[in-house]
Amino acid sequence: MQSLQIHTVHSPWFALLCLAAGIGVAWLMYRRGGPWPTGLRWLLASLRALLVALVLFLLLEPYTRRIRQEEIKPKVVLALDNSQSVGLFTPKPQITATLQALDQMAERLTAKGLEVKRTSFQAGDSSLQTFSNIPFTAQTSNLHALLEKGITPYRDQNLAAVVLLSDGIHNQGPTPTFQLYDAPVYPVALGDTIPKPDIVLEEVQYNKINYSGTSFPLVATIRQAGFTGSSVQVLLQENGKTIQRRTLSLPRKATVEVPFQVSAAQPGKKHYEVVVQPLPKEFTAVNNRRHVYLDVIKGKLKVLLAAAAPHPDIKALRSALRTNPLLDVEIVLGPFQSPAFKTPYDAAILHQIPNTGNVGTDWLRRLRSAKVPTFYILGAQTDFSAFNQLQAGVQLNNPSPQFDEVQPVLNNAFQRFSTEPLALGRIKAWPPTAVTFGDWRVAPGTEVILRQQVGAVSSSKPLLLYKSSMPVPSAVLLTDGSWQWRLTEASDHGSAQIYDALMTHLVQLLANRRNEKRxxxxxxxxxxxxxxxxxxxxxxxxxxxxxxxxxxxxxxxxxxxxxxxxxxxxxxxxxxxxxxxxxxxxxxxxxxxxxxxxxxxxxxxxxxxxEQNLESLIALADHSLLQQLAERSETRLFYPNQLTQLEKALLEANFKTILRSHQEEKDLLEQYWYYFLLLGLACAEWALRRFYGSL
The missing domain is CATH 2.60.40.1930 (Macroglobulin (MG2) domain)
Structure with a gap:
């Protein structure tokens, strides 16, 4: 239902003056009579009066207000957990019958005034028309994301309820029982809570990085139900060929570990498979296989960490680099120590070198002569004149004794290495550090990893940079206060995961020499x-x-x-x-x-x-999670044979239709129909005068 209203910016009583002016103009034009009959003369006068009045009416700045009202039916979202666990561990006839009954229930709800929407885990299926042919192929079960996917598009569209059909297995994302949702959840329990005879290869523990010429362990964890005392073959395969075999007598306890010892002579990425051969009457063999991918490397990367003087940064960097077994770090504190230079360094970290005391100048010369990729950390003791000559990717023109207190901001456009999803929020929480005030100029080809933020004002000034277009790569950190970042993150989160990853990834990026590849x-x-x-x-x-x-x-x-x-x-x-x-x-x-x-x-x-392979690890449905969801929503848990009761509960909830008004205002000067009206009045008067003998 729509209505159209006309309003004016100025008092609408002025419209009477416009009409009076129109009548006055018409009277002046037609008071002396003419060749027209009396009736026609009154018609012509009326057309002229109306035309003048409508033109003058525009001086009042009129506008139209269109009000449109619509009825929004209550919406019920059917959210189907179409993960692999539902398809694997729910009998096929039960799934088929449940989905058919669900589609029929949706049709009846629609006929009784509810609007039914369907959704599932699969991308792009928010407008599903039927569940009958949907594949159960989702590789993880994030029930919170599924509920949000059903709620978010309809949050402002009279969402009444969400029906969640799931086996309750949840292996990714926030636990839904601890979340608040904008609509009541009506869970429908799929799956089976009766244990089945099954052998599950839960996980394989191994080091992802190993050294060539050494042996390393792989430990498989196996869980069994219903096969106590049975013997099973556990195979270790490489490229489809069995290289080791273990015969295991399954004990009474639920889980048991099976160790393998593997040797790899050549560096490279290796792919192994651990396979538990299926036993007779085993419910499924889908969860009897796990893939193992690992790196075999030739040796560690040699990294020099040298500082002009003792500093808290050194301990923070040392702790960060030691989290990576690929890095062999040599620490030098001048003027008390000197680098060994016994073997070539793959990368160097120079803390406030070059500096005003000339400590480490000879080390810097030897590193540059050997073309060692270098990570420069600047601070109050840095000799900026000497640093500018290094052409490390950034220069400070006219350095000042003053400092800016800046916070780091992650540059999402930097893609040399990936950062954890947590990095953006955690880096913003790092405390401000001092950066020398001045005109920082970034060289072409240099990429910014962290930017400066002063207070609440974000800037384009760099804080951490990487340059790959020199004869050797280089990186620069403009502050010597990064130790505070590590302390803060460890204090707030229990570990300095993001700081450690940032520093180790950057050093690895430098140390992986390109050998001047084009x-x-x-x-x-x-x-x-x-x-x-x-x-x-x-x-x-x-x-x-x-x-x-x-x-x-x-x-x-x-x-x-x-x-x-x-x-x-x-x-x-x-x-x-x-x-x-x-x-x-x-x-x-x-x-x-x-x-x-x-x-x-x-x-x-x-x-x-x-492959994460999470869906095949748990064969038992978790109906307790669904029961908790129902209790939080003050609903109840339903089963596939109770869809009639679910339909009755939805109808008895008596969800109301919402009447919503939409208002649109538009200046009359912008509407073409008004100009056509004026033109029509003028043309009508002209045509009548012309036809009856006088203009």
């Missing part, structure tokens, strides 16, 4: 979950190792089964690189080629896609 293609992560989108980034350098852009890069991607796919992307500054999307589980190797300045260059690499 083309470098790399994955943003070494290992991806099967639910994550895979992405590759690239660096392209000219003959003097300056980064250049605009090249077409061809990538050949090879899966373990020798299946190859071809891809192309353009290397652009700040570009997205190559987005491969979600890939199947396995080890992937790639070969990339690009034409640079008339020459063809090639680079190779590899990455892993891992």
């Amino acid at each position: 083309l470098h293609v790399f994955p943003v992560k070494d290992a991806f979950e099967v639910s994550e989108a895979v992405a590759l980034q690239a660096d392209v350098f000219n003959a003097v190792q300056e980064e250049i852009f605009g090249q077409q890069i061809a990538v050949t991607l090879t899966h373990e089964g020798s299946k190859q796919t071809q891809h192309r992307f353009r290397h652009e500054q700040g570009g997205e690189g190559l987005r491969l999307g979600n890939l199947p589980v396995g080890l992937y190797r790639y070969t990339a080629t690009a034409n640079v300045e008339g020459q063809t260059f090639k680079d190779t690499g590899e990455f892993l896609v891992q």
Whole structure:
């Protein structure tokens, strides 16, 4: 239902003056009579009076107000947990019958005045028309996300209730029983709570990074139900070939560990499988297999951590770097100690070197001569004149004895290495640190990792930078107060996870030498979950190792089964690189080629896609979680054979239809119909005068 009203900015009583003016003009024009009959003369006068009045009416700044009212029916969302656990551990006939009954219930609810919407875990299915053919393929069960997906689109559209159909197995995201939802939840319990005879390979414990020429353990944890005393074969396979075998007599206790000892002679990424051979009468063999992906490396990276004087930063950096077993850190505190220089360093961290006391100047000269990638940390004792000559990616012009207290802000556009989802919020909570005030100039080709924020004002000034276009890479941190960040994070969260990851990733990025390669293609992560989108980034350098852009890069991607796919992307500054999307589980190797300045260059690499396999670990439905959800919503738990009672409960809740008004205002000067009305009046008067003999 709609209504149209006309209002004016000025007093509407002025409209009488407009009408009076129109009548006056008409009287002046038609008072002497004319060649028209009396009736026609009155009609012409009326047209002229109305035309003048309507034109003058525009001086009152009129506008229209359109009011539209609509009825919003109460909405009921049917949220289906279509995860693999429901499909695996609920009998197929029961699922089929339940989904058919659910669709029929939705039709009856619609006929009785409710609007029914369907949703599930699968992306893009928020407008499902039926549940009958939906596949149960979701690889995780995030029931909180499923409920939010059903609630969020209809939060302001008279959402009355959410019907959650699930087995109660929840293995990702916040626990829904501790959340508040904007609509009552009516759970429907799927699955089976009776234990089934089954053997589950719960997990395999192993070190993801190992050294070539050594042996390392793999420990498989097996859980059994209903097979006490039975013997089972546990296999360790590589590339489909069994390399070790264990015969296990299943004990009475629920879980047991099976150890393997593995040796790898050659560096690289390795893919193993641990397989428990199925037993007769076992409910399912889906959960009898686990994949193992690990790195075998040649040796540790040698890192020099040198400071002009003792400082709290040194302990913070040492603690952070020691969380990574790949890094062998040598610590030097001048003038008390000197670097050994016995073996080449893969990277160096120089704290306030070069400095005003000339401590470490010789070390810096030797590191630059050996082309060692260097991470410079600046502070009050830094010799900025000498530092500017290093061309490390940033320069400070006209340094001041004053300091800014700045907080770090993460630059999301930096993609050399990935950061944890928690990083953005935690970094914002780090305390402010002192940065020398001055004109900081960032060199071309330098990427900002952290920016400065002064108080509540975010700026484009850098705080932590990385430059790859020198003869050797370099990084610069503009403050010597990062130790406070680590202390604060450890105090607030129990560990300094984000600080440690940031520093170790940055040092690894420096230490992974490019050997002056002209083309470098790399994955943003070494290992991806099967639910994550895979992405590759690239660096392209000219003959003097300056980064250049605009090249077409061809990538050949090879899966373990020798299946190859071809891809192309353009290397652009700040570009997205190559987005491969979600890939199947396995080890992937790639070969990339690009034409640079008339020459063809090639680079190779590899990455892993891992399967979480969470859905097959628990075969028992968790109806207690669904019961708690019902209690929090003051509803009750239903079962598939009680859908009639669920329908009755929804109807008896007597959800109300909402009458909502929408108001739209628009200036009359902006509406074409008003001008056509004026033109119609003028043309009508002209046509009548013309037809009856006089203008």
